[in-house]
Amino acid sequence: MMNSLLGALESGLLYALMALGVYITFRILDFPDLTVDGSFTTGGAIAAIMITNGVSPWVSTICAFGGGLLAGMITGLIHTKGRINGLLSGILMMIALYSINMRIMGKPNVGLLGEKTIFSSISPLLLMPFVVIAIKLLLDLFFRTELGLALRATGDNQRMIRSFGANTDNTIILGLSLSNGLVALSGALIAQQSQFADISAGIGMIVIGLASVIIGEAIFGARNVFFATLAVVLGSIVYRLVVALALRIEWLEQTDLKVITALIVIIALVLPTVRRSWKQKALARKRSLELVSDAERRSVGGGL
Amino acid sequence: MLQITQLSKLFHPGSVDEKIALINVNLQLKPGDFVTVIGSNGAGKSTLMNMISGTLKPDSGTVHIDGNDITDLSEHKRSRWVGRVFQDPMAGTAPHMTIEENLAMAYSRGKRRGLSIGINSGRREMFKEHLRKLGIGLENRLRAKVGTLSGGERQALSLLMATFTEPQILLLDEHTAALDPARAELVTQLTQKIVSELKLTTLMVTHNMEQAIRLGNRLIMMDGGRIILDIHEQEKQQLTIEGLLGEFEQISGHKLSDDRVVLGS
Numbered sequence: 001m002m003n004s005l006l007g008a009l010e011s012g013l014l015y016a017l018m019a020l021g022v023y024i025t026f027r028i029l030d031f032p033d034l035t036v037d038g039s040f041t042t043g044g045a046i047a048a049i050m051i052t053n054g055v056s057p058w059v060s061t062i063c064a065f066g067g068g069l070l071a072g073m074i075t076g077l078i079h080t081k082g083r084i085n086g087l088l089s090g091i092l093m094m095i096a097l098y099s100i101n102m103r104i105m106g107k108p109n110v111g112l113l114g115e116k117t118i119f120s121s122i123s124p125l126l127l128m129p130f131v132v133i134a135i136k137l138l139l140d141l142f143f144r145t146e147l148g149l150a151l152r153a154t155g156d157n158q159r160m161i162r163s164f165g166a167n168t169d170n171t172i173i174l175g176l177s178l179s180n181g182l183v184a185l186s187g188a189l190i191a192q193q194s195q196f197a198d199i200s201a202g203i204g205m206i207v208i209g210l211a212s213v214i215i216g217e218a219i220f221g222a223r224n225v226f227f228a229t230l231a232v233v234l235g236s237i238v239y240r241l242v243v244a245l246a247l248r249i250e251w252l253e254q255t256d257l258k259v260i261t262a263l264i265v266i267i268a269l270v271l272p273t274v275r276r277s278w279k280q281k282a283l284a285r286k287r288s289l290e291l292v293s294d295a296e297r298r299s300v301g302g303g304l
Numbered sequence: 305m306l307q308i309t310q311l312s313k314l315f316h317p318g319s320v321d322e323k324i325a326l327i328n329v330n331l332q333l334k335p336g337d338f339v340t341v342i343g344s345n346g347a348g349k350s351t352l353m354n355m356i357s358g359t360l361k362p363d364s365g366t367v368h369i370d371g372n373d374i375t376d377l378s379e380h381k382r383s384r385w386v387g388r389v390f391q392d393p394m395a396g397t398a399p400h401m402t403i404e405e406n407l408a409m410a411y412s413r414g415k416r417r418g419l420s421i422g423i424n425s426g427r428r429e430m431f432k433e434h435l436r437k438l439g440i441g442l443e444n445r446l447r448a449k450v451g452t453l454s455g456g457e458r459q460a461l462s463l464l465m466a467t468f469t470e471p472q473i474l475l476l477d478e479h480t481a482a483l484d485p486a487r488a489e490l491v492t493q494l495t496q497k498i499v500s501e502l503k504l505t506t507l508m509v510t511h512n513m514e515q516a517i518r519l520g521n522r523l524i525m526m527d528g529g530r531i532i533l534d535i536h537e538q539e540k541q542q543l544t545i546e547g548l549l550g551e552f553e554q555i556s557g558h559k560l561s562d563d564r565v566v567l568g569s
Contacts (some may be wrong), residue, residue: 147415149401149409163357163396164465165383165414287312 012237021182022209038097042092043184048197068184076173311365343526384414387471398460399451410465456487
């Protein structure tokens with residue numbers, strides 16, 4: 001039990017970088033970016049192939065981040081300059097990345113057993129908290145810069161920020177790059193932790209990212225950027241805990257994970273809407289009763 | 305300051321909905337001019353504003369600001385010269401960001417946005433100072449999300465954001481139309497105060513005849529994509545609503561038809 005909890009914490013931290021990436025596109029830019037499914041694998045592929053060719057694991061990991069930046073940038077260019085719907089741009093890039101990832105790896109699976117990785121000398125549980133916190137704080141700082149404010153406004157009110165002189169094409173491209181860079185970074189770290197890169201590693205990654213973002217927001221709130229990014233990191237850990245617990249149920253298989261994830265996202269998305277409309281209805285009923293009784297009292301009192 | 309020459313615009317060319325929005329419009333604004341614009345629905349008022357802001361590009365003709373030909377510049381590049389307040393109170397601010405963040409973004413209007421922090425204590429003081437002048441208590445709510453403000457407060461904030469960096473041209477596109485009368489009057493007064501203090505060259509579209517006459521030093525009337533009447537200084541001071549409507553009928557040959565037109569306040 002203790003082991004699986006620690007395992008969940010470890011994966012939660014490793015995937016938190018991916019979740020932060022999804023947070024940037026999904027929440028800040030309001031852009032559901034499916035590139036993630038491809039760029040996660042790209043990160044793992046680049047890191048694995050460089051490491052097996054003897055490059056230092058740190059350099060390999062940074063290059064993986066760069067590969068993600070590039071993938072996100074291309075999705076951004078397709079969307080802004082090609083004027084293709086955002087969802088479709090992401091899907092196109094995701095499909096294209098499948099072939100590209102295959103080219104990078106040369107085969108569907110690259111093992112890292114026996115290779116020197118980042119985690120050869122330090123356990124992920126010791127290293128990752130620092131990495132995740134550092135990246136979270138850097139992101140918070142970035143979102144307070146003039147460029148970061150413009151990026152946030154692009155997702156909030158594009159027309160407004162354009163009228164104040166920001167090139168929203170550029171901010172969208174920047175946001176998508178940054179997001180996919182983080183996703184690829186996460187992919188590279190996961191590959192090193194699990195000691196292999198696999199062509200199908202990224203399948204469903206966007207949904208896992210969404211689940212982390214939504215769970216985090218639901219439990220920890222998101223009243224400003226600092227708390228929102230914190231919630232995403234914690235959400236990623238909680239998601240892994242939920243999965244670890246779910247997998248302890250005997251009749252559930254490892255492959256049921258994706259349907260569980262999809263269900264978590266659906267429930268987390270539907271619940272707040274339902275709750276809001278219930279509240280609204282209750283309030284409307286209460287107010288209309290008050291108004292009616294007010295009106296009746298006045299007409300009875302009459303005369304003035 | 306603003307020079308518009310032979311500006312024309314056709315909407316939906318080649319389709320059944322083809323419609324001429326502007327025909328050879330010429331307009332020249334001197335520095336400090338405050339021009340009110342009235343006209344029926346579809347007269348081309350908003351199209352004219354959008355041409356100046358760069359939201360739309362003309363089919364022919366040119367737009368110059370301060371001697372610079374900006375006809376082919378995109379909207380975000382023109383923002384160096386142009387400040388704008390929209391009709392929709394939701395349009396001019398970012399609802400999920402705070403008042404000070406919105407002001408910081410407006411403060412970098414037309415400048416390169418880099419990695420310097422948007423809000424420091426010096427700027428915060430300056431924002432407070434500007435907000436205080438609005439007189440609606442926003443200076444105490446710097447960290448409130450703009451989405452929690454009322455329509456009137458938002459519009460006052462939009463007005464401040466569009467003006468406090470002193471743009472060469474200020475465009476007001478029926479910016480009080482969506483507000484209730486009391487708030488509309490407040491925003492109108494703020495507009496008058498800010499425009500006269502900063503001596504901004506302003507173009508204001510309005511449906512309120514009384515407002516069109518009371519504000520500014522010049523009034524233009526549009527119909528069918530043309531400017532059909534241009535009334536300056538002294539002449540404008542003697543205008544009445546009845547006179548204006550009469551004049552409109554006489555020139556255009558039809559009544560000023562606008563479902564939203566307001567005769568007085």
